[in-house]
């Protein structure tokens with residue numbers, strides 16, 4: 001069976017601010033070429049320009065005007081697949097200032113922190129702007145993403161990446177230079193969701209609690225177990241949130257070929273831990289956990305903050 005000609009209703013509406021285009025590839029757009037070994041090359045289409053690799057060259061003009069999803073052959077016989085990059089591909093290939101939130105975790109954040117069209121989301125730090133792109137996609141042009149970043153050089157990288165992905169200044173995005181713990185209270189912003197991706201998210205908990213609307217969600221993304229412990233205990237001690245839910249996700253691909261159906265050799269194992277908790281209404285406190293902590297959990301060696309109802313343990317002799 002041959003493929004029927006595609007019928008499409010033109011480009012995606014620019015009002016959607018999706019960062020996606022349909023239709024023939026245009027000059028000024030980014031494309032992603034993948035060779036037979038899976039090597040990827042991303043570049044902007046410029047009329048008259050040549051793309052060079054260890055497999056010779058290709059004229060950009062050979063690509064411009066074609067519907068994405070085709071194979072081309074370079075001057076010395078290298079084969080490449082040509083598509084527009086997906087958001088998940090863009091964020092792992094764009095220039096980086098700080099480490100990015102990987103797509104598997106952005107997906108978890110969007111789902112588990114319940115980011116919705118029209119939401120008002122606060123995030124810090126903006127780093128390279130990877131998570132920002134996913135948040136803006138999810139809230140859409142009628143929502144708002146307020147990003148805080150305390151390092152100017154990272155804010156500049158993020159601004160370039162986000163603007164490149166969406167093809168202009170996204171109307172729902174505001175980027176503030178400074179520390180969230182100081183700038184968020186000063187702004188008077190109230191929000192539905194707060195995402196903290198930084199070394200010390202507990203330092204921003206008070207500001208987050210004051211800005212979150214009742215029922216809102218705080219979500220932290222932390223790389224180490226010590227950060228995870230400190231943040232979870234800080235949320236418990238604060239008292240204005242529900243019991244924090246910590247987790248991580250592991251993604252394993254599969255090799256499927258004839259009778260050889262088995263897990264792939266590589267997997268995306270640890271990237272970071274996620275924690276979410278919901279904001280209680282003003283003056284309300286979540287009921288204390290009925291289950292007692294595991295023996296020794298807050299024993300003499302524990303030095304962090306103690307949740308309400310957990311007594312000090314006398315030091316062992």
Ligand SMILES: C[S@@+](CC[C@H](N)C(=O)[O-])C[C@H]1O[C@@H](n2cnc3c(N)ncnc32)[C@H](O)[C@@H]1O
Nearest residue numbers: 098101125127128129130131149150179180198
């Ligand atoms: C790991 S990066 C964030 C990566 C980003 N989420 C992304 O997906 O590209 C952490 C960033 O948080 C910033 N940062 C740390 N503490 C901060 C704070 N209290 N307020 C604002 N930014 C902060 C750092 O400067 C750094 O750029």
